[in-house]
Amino acid sequence: MFVTLKQIQQAKANLTGTIIPTPLQDSSTFSRLSGNEIYLKTENLQKTGSFKIRGAYNKIANLTKEEQSKGVVAFSAGNHGAGTAYAAQKLGIRATVVMPENPVPSKKNAIESYGARAIEYGTTSIAMYEKAFQLHKEEGLTMVHPFDDLHIIAGQGTIGLEMLEDLPELDAVIIPVSGGGLISGVAAALKELKPTIKVFGVNTEGATAMYTSLQHGYPVEVEKVNTIADGLMAKKPGEFTYAHTQRYVDDLVLVKESEIAECVAQLAERAKLVVEPSGAAAMAAMINGHFPLKNKKVAVMVSGGNISFELYQSLIKQYNQKYYSENEVVK
Structure with missing residues (x-):
């Protein structure tokens, strides 16, 4: 597709x-x-210092009201996480971002400044995805994938x-x-x-x-x-x-x-x-x-x-x- x-x-x-x-x-x-x-x-x-806000906002804006009410989860080294957090804040939605262990401090600070919950987990995109998917299943959060x-x-x-x-x-x-x-x-x-x-x-x-x-x-x-x-x-x-x-x-x-x-x-x-x-x-x-x-x-x-x-x-x-x-x- x-x-x-x-x-x-x-x-x-x-x-x-x-x-x-x-x-x-x-x-x-x-x-x-x-x-x-x-x-x-x-x-x-x-806005947020990278192109990532474009995709993240468009994704969240296209969610159903029910999906938006449950919140969203993303996994990111920083930029997609900031874009997701900013978009969620602007649309009045809760956001969680899974980041790598020991993330760039400025990127974590930016995500949290937009009101999102930041969770440090793993060192690779695969590990972060697995944690985000776990939160999707356990908490009903909608996945905001960084690219796919x-x-x-x-x-x-x-x-x-x-x-x-x-x-x-x-x-x-x-x-x-x-x-x-x-x-x-x-x-x-x-x-x-x-x-x-x-x-x-x-x-x-x-x-x-x-x-x-x-x-x-x-x-x-x-x-x-x-x-x-x-x-x-x-x-x-x-x-x-x-x-x-x-x-x-x-x-x-x-x-x-x-x-x-x-x-x-x-x-x-x-x-x-x-x-x-x-x-x-x-x-x-x-x-x-x-x-x-x-x-x-x-x-x-x-x-x-x-x-x-x-x-x-x-x-x-x-x-x-x-x-x-x-x-x-x-x-």
């Missing part, structure tokens, strides 16, 4: 007044570095509608991939409206679930996930998201962890944007030559900006030490 353009357009109507239609920000620096005309889709500036749900996919697809409204002549779009909800929705919207547009996905070398699944020809669970991008840690794509990616996405590549780390600092320095590693993955792949694109108009997803101050400071410091060492300074 695939999401339809009509469902994505309805999701956009549902989200009116709740989300920010984020701008496409052009960048001369990243255009020069990549040899293309680059536009940043700045979802790090979205057509309402979630439709909500994320509203980004594609905005992109083509702002820049109809786009040639390609680059999107970070975890479980695949974002790329599924955006690619479906783009391809249905403009079949000639190219859509590329990015996994990190430390979290290759979708990449590995595409290589096998069906969704598989990878044995190990170890990445700086905590928002891209899915161990297995969903059935819906795998099918959408296979149908609509032109190619999916791997980006190095070191490239992502550097790109966080580059986005701060050159675009003046605070971006988490997950949100920097697509741009890291773009400027490091992972795509066969030249002289094209390319939109690059900056999917989130929720990063701990400690990690952010560390990445900036590492970047400065590498590129601005003392022996390069003219005294």
